[in-house]
């Protein structure tokens with residue numbers, strides 16, 4: 001089947017953004033054609049150029065999130081790998097970690113495995129809109145608590161969690177704060193220092209508009225690198241005379257040849273975001289999202305979940321249609337209207353339990369910088385039509 005992108009309305013930006021700015025593919029093609037070499041391994045000019053591109057991306061990422069030190073930007077495959085690095089690297093049996101009831105399985109699955117290994121896990125429940133009360137986080141702190149670990153925005157409802165306030169609580173109790181920035185990085189201002197974030201996990205392929213296979217963990221200065229174990233060991237191109245892992249970042253955590261072509265693309269996407277302005281993208285998405293939320297909420301038979309105010313969430317609308325399964329609606333949106341979205345549990349069963357939408361889940365429209373008012377109108381038209389159908 002040949003698909004013409006012109007007739008598609010892509011509303012799955014919360015899963016991955018698409019399209020990407022043309023600069024991203026251009027930078028990747030340029031890397032493949034003109035650089036290509038392994039960064040930090042050999043001493044020749046192409047290897048040096050490749051290492052320069054990787055380092056420049058590190059600097060751009062550090063600057064973008066106001067991180068204190070580019071050398072503590074650790075690149076990896078995605079936010080999942082970054083969360084695993086932070087959680088498995090830091091937590092030891094007998095220690096306690098606090099998380100929220102709106103987390104993705106990229107947070108919950110490593111935590112549940114660590115729980116089996118003797119780590120104590122407290123899940124602070126959120127309201128039905130997905131809101132987290134920082135007072136309840138503070139009340140859950142125990143003598144053995146070492147880490148607060150939450151996402152900055154839910155991938156199910158878009159609800160923005162109070163990261164700055166939780167960060168202040170972490171500081172006051174001498175704890176570390178780990179944030180999952182999968183849904184916020186590039187879509188909402190994230191300031192590692194102002195928000196008191198000690199470990200910031202990000203993915204390149206969503207609102208940073210970079211390629212898949214890029215992401216990482218930014219490690220703040222309060223984190224003891226010697227205490228935080230790497231997930232893997234191997235070649236780093238540094239300290240090659242030794243058979244043990246380097247003790248310094250980023251090498252301690254970056255074994256194996258990196259995704260340099262992906263990082264070239266990520267650098268281009270961050271530059272594009274800086275030029276376009278994250279505030280400008282945010283206000284575009286807030287306007288579209290508000291239109292979408294109001295339009296969906298006005299349709300008989302449609303239930304919309306979350307704060308229902310675009311200012312308090314990322315550009316997501318999660319909803320159900322009374323008499324229809326989300327999976328069935330998703331297929332029909334694709335087949336009959338060319339509208340692409342995500343249905344089901346969105347890898348976040350605990351968030352759906354919080355909303356009361358477990359186990360069928362919801363339909364999720366995820367808007368991005370390239371969506372238009374017309375896209376939203378087409379989506380509203382399709383849902384009006386489907387929700388208006390009579391049940392048999």
Ligand SMILES: Cc1ncc(COP(=O)(O)O)c(C=O)c1O
Nearest residue numbers: 078079080104106151155182203
């Ligand atoms: C909140 C949240 N955390 C983690 C992830 C996992 O992202 P990735 O697949 O890029 O690791 C996602 C992606 O859907 C997400 O939305």
